[in-house]
Amino acid sequence: MTRRLILAGCTALTLALGATACGGGPVTTPNGGDKSLNGQTITVAGVWSGAEQKNFQKVLDAFTAKTGAKAQFVSTGDNVSTVVGSKIEGGNAPDVVMVPQVGVLQQFAKNGWLTPLSKTAEKSVDTDFASVWKHYGSVENTLYGVYFKAAHKSTVWYSPDTLDQAGVKAPKTYAEMLKAGQAVSDSGVSAFAVAGEDGWTLTDWFENIYLSQAGPQTYDQLAGHSIPWTDPSVVRALTTLGKLFADKQLIAGGQKGALSTDFPGSVEKVFGPEPEAGMVYEGDFVAGVAKDQFGRKIGEDAAFFPFPAVDDGDAPVVSGGDAAVALEDGKNKKAAMAFVEFLATPEAAAVWAEAGGFLSPNKKLDLKSYGDDTTRQTAKSLIDAGDSVRFDMSDQAPAAFGGTKGAGEWKLLQDFLRDPSDPKGTAARLEDAATKAYKG
Template sequence: MMRRTTLLTGCTALALALGATACGGGPVTPAGGGDKALAGQTVTVAGVWTGSEQKNFQKVLDAFSAKTGAKTQFVSTGDNVSTVVGSKIEGGNAPDVVMVPQVGVLQQFAQKGWLQPLSTTARQTIGADFASVWKNYGSVDGTLYGLYFKAAHKSTVWYSPDALAQAGVEPPKTYDEMLKAGHTVSDSGLAAFAVAGQDGWTLTDWFENIYLSQAGPEKYDALAAHKLKWTDASVVKALTTLGKLFKDKQLIAGGQKEALNTDFPGSVEKVFGPEPKAGMVYEGDFVAGVAHDQFGRTIGQDANFFAFPAVDGGSAPVVSGGDAAVVLKDGKNAKAGMKLLEYLATPEAAAVWAKAGGFLSPNKKLDLASYGDDVTRATAKSLVAAGDSVRFDMSDQAPAAFGGTKGAGEWKLLQDFLGDPSDPKATADRLEAAAAKAYQG
């Protein structure tokens, strides 16, 4: 899913926040057969990606085809991957591989008996080349079903250096400083933030960064597992903090109404497009891919980031996400699908998208030289070095009905909150009611 580094100071801040260490390349492990062993077979892959992400993933699939002789077909599911894949399975038209953007959906698929456990080759590669956190998130009841091919660093705020320079502000270190800097940017002629409220998942990411920093990792983990209710005072406090931004018409480009009609690519365009309307846009590292591919921005020069700042004296948050490849039992070509997954586990496959941009890999063996710019290289290095200390996107850990369905659950309730942030407690009550129902189901 679209969920994803800068003045050198911004890059350094992120690296320090994650405790960056060196990580190097390694030998390419042959996978999927190098002798055209899959010639004549077609592997169908379903995933949420569209636009530049779909285009760049197709380059990876093309490399697999060149290596194995297999043809590939990508089917975009839109955000409702759970519903679409379920319908395809029921209709006898299941894809072979699904790129699952949420831990909760992966768990749901496994519990329904839809998934094939990963092959010995895939398990060995993941065990050797990935931090254990990625193996844990890809497993259900001790069985490994998912390979996290694409990771996201979701604690980055992207900005136009020209906009901040014109306003005379530096990248902030705290949330309050960020809002203050936003007002200064607004006074100089641009809105502070472009907010992609049309896509509910972006709003969950805003909440998660605030909550992790403000409430701390233990409560974050408890809320993610619904061992802590959404009516807890810590949730109301985080919503109040987020609402302070949402209700400030000086900070959001076009105000709340326009934000609710702005999708993620549109929010990036408002900052990095030909007619800028805002100075900053919060989202993950994948903002860089859109800014470069669609709007010709040079990352590190006219598109930069700073780490999502600390809230109320807490630690700066480090939220991650990712897309896991799984193999469906009911796919017409599941064996070839497993060969694709084995290929995706290699640094060779990751290097294809790394070179194209807008991509981070959790694979420790991927040579950092594969990335096309220093900003992305530093982000990838710090994410890999963070190992098991990062926190996975909370909404992606929830059942899809609550954390991953367009027009429902957390996505819809936070969109409602963006439209009217006047009553954080009432929103917390609604979130708890929706969560209780989804987790019980």
């Protein structure tokens, strides 16, 4: 993302003095920045690689500058649960894990792997975050996780030039979006690039439609499997989604093309050198790919509109995020908890916010910390949504159903993309898979 360096000096001063956060007042930081953890080392595990890992390293370095403790990052790849479990069994548990799925956090807690967070961390969560984030970081009323990095998964990214050529503006409703898509298609490129090769993107499509149509309470019921996937609300959402999937004019390459397009490829179809589509639905992280891989200027030749309201529902705000948890079997519990406390502060969030490719659910983070207006707009939308935010439903499910390539919800929605003619049958198959996963 295009960044301005107006806050660079502020960050340096913050790290040196440990006194204030950029644009804010006093910040409670671990051990007061007195270097009392000198000589200690913690290992922090997470899914990040590439640019994300590089930017998170800046946060680790800020923690070291403040406390004296070294922090080493270990990338787990996508299968956090398996990798961390094997490390615990091998006596080599990391001290902190950045957990990307609510279901995995719950699994870790129920396995007895997690340390309840300190009163300092909990106070920060209570005062600086919407209560929904504490809910998703807790198991049976015990707080285990601080959500440090969030994703806004209710954004539709588009090429302003393509929409201008089609004579349409950013839509306010789902029906308007499909109508705009038809105009884009008539102008010579497809309306949407769909990353059907990556099943997780299809779950995100479903979740936004479902949250808007069914409402937050019913969404929560389905997320907890307290209503079945055969519920009429699920069939209704699948029927709505199926109308889009079945329209080969609206989807770049039709169903076959979508099923052979991964997430980066879907962004390329809109923002690459030879555009094939005008819009791509996915989270705020689309901006990073559009900028870093295809040189697009965010806010100028790559923009977004909120995922629009479906039928008579409200516009959805679906989120995801990475929660910092401390492991019981970690070798340095004091420094690990100090690190989690640090991640709960706006000071820590500001480090990555300035680097780009990041959103924080921390209400106390000054929006000026973000390097461009588009990211500020996205972050403000996430914060303003407050407790109406709903966490990615598939991330709340057992991994066997909501987070495994070639299985469960991912595969069944890929099958639905291939043939969207039977929403009831798809709902029944989703229920069968969910029942097995939740029992397991």
